[in-house]
Amino acid sequence: DVKVTQSSRYLVKRTGEKVFLECVQDMDHENMFWYRQDPGLGLRLIYFSYDVKMKEKGDIPEGYSVSREKKERFSLILESASTNQTSMYLCASSEPGAQRGLYNEQFFGPGTRLTVL
Amino acid sequence: GENVEQHPSTLSVQEGDSAVIKCTYSDSASNYFPWYKQELGKGPQLIIDIRSNVGEKKDQRIAVTLNKTAKHFSLHITETQPEDSAVYFCAASPNSGYSTLTFGKGTMLLVSP
Numbered sequence: 001d002v003k004v005t006q007s008s009r010y011l012v013k014r015t016g017e018k019v020f021l022e023c024v025q026d027m028d029h030e031n032m033f034w035y036r037q038d039p040g041l042g043l044r045l046i047y048f049s050y051d052v053k054m055k056e057k058g059d060i061p062e063g064y065s066v067s068r069e070k071k072e073r074f075s076l077i078l079e080s081a082s083t084n085q086t087s088m089y090l091c092a093s094s095e096p097g098a099q100r101g102l103y104n105e106q107f108f109g110p111g112t113r114l115t116v117l
Numbered sequence: 118g119e120n121v122e123q124h125p126s127t128l129s130v131q132e133g134d135s136a137v138i139k140c141t142y143s144d145s146a147s148n149y150f151p152w153y154k155q156e157l158g159k160g161p162q163l164i165i166d167i168r169s170n171v172g173e174k175k176d177q178r179i180a181v182t183l184n185k186t187a188k189h190f191s192l193h194i195t196e197t198q199p200e201d202s203a204v205y206f207c208a209a210s211p212n213s214g215y216s217t218l219t220f221g222k223g224t225m226l227l228v229s230p
Binding site: 104 | 118123126151153158159160161162163166206216217218219220221222223
């Protein structure tokens with residue numbers, strides 16, 4: 001079974017702190033994604049990566065950056081956390097899809113609930 | 118970019134009833150439409166998907182229909198059970214060269230015994 005793990009289930013940080021959210025997948029997937037989930041807004045894509053050291057902005061990248069130094073690990077970074085970044089953060093991974101004419105299932109981690117005070 | 122609208126936001130049914138969730142999308146280039154189920158405390162999980170060259174797909178008690186002309190697709194769950202209670206998300210994937218998804222805002226389904 002594919003397993004996507006996230007470093008913390010719950011995290012509380014102070015405004016202005018630098019925050020790292022870590023995600024690891026064990027199925028050698030090339031694609032990895034970071035979403036935030038807010039009530040009434042669904043899942044919104046922050047950043048994604050289709051290869052090591054490659055990254056692309058999603059729909060809401062402002063205030064975030066990412067790092068992918070190894071294939072299995074994708075980190076989301078909040079350079080200076082703000083209260084409006086309080087949210088549930090979900091990581092996902094998948095095989096490459098559209099490049100090969102296929103669309104593949106995204107496998108999600110359990111999420112990190114981040115509270116910024 | 119793609120915009121996906123999902124209705125209703127909440128749906129309450131009695132066990133054994135059917136449930137229908139509807140989504141519309143804006144980008145006519147989108148050609149892949151998955152549905153995800155998110156149980157409490159877990160990440161979303163794919164339950165069924167449909168591609169643009171297919172009008173309907175079934176898997177036991179769940180089915181998805183797609184109308185490309187009208188740009189809408191629906192999830193049908195028959196003989197609902199309490200364990201179907203969850204949040205359901207529809208999504209659409211534009212033919213952008215990457216496997217990105219644009220999600221709807223979700224439907225909370227509550228099945229009462």
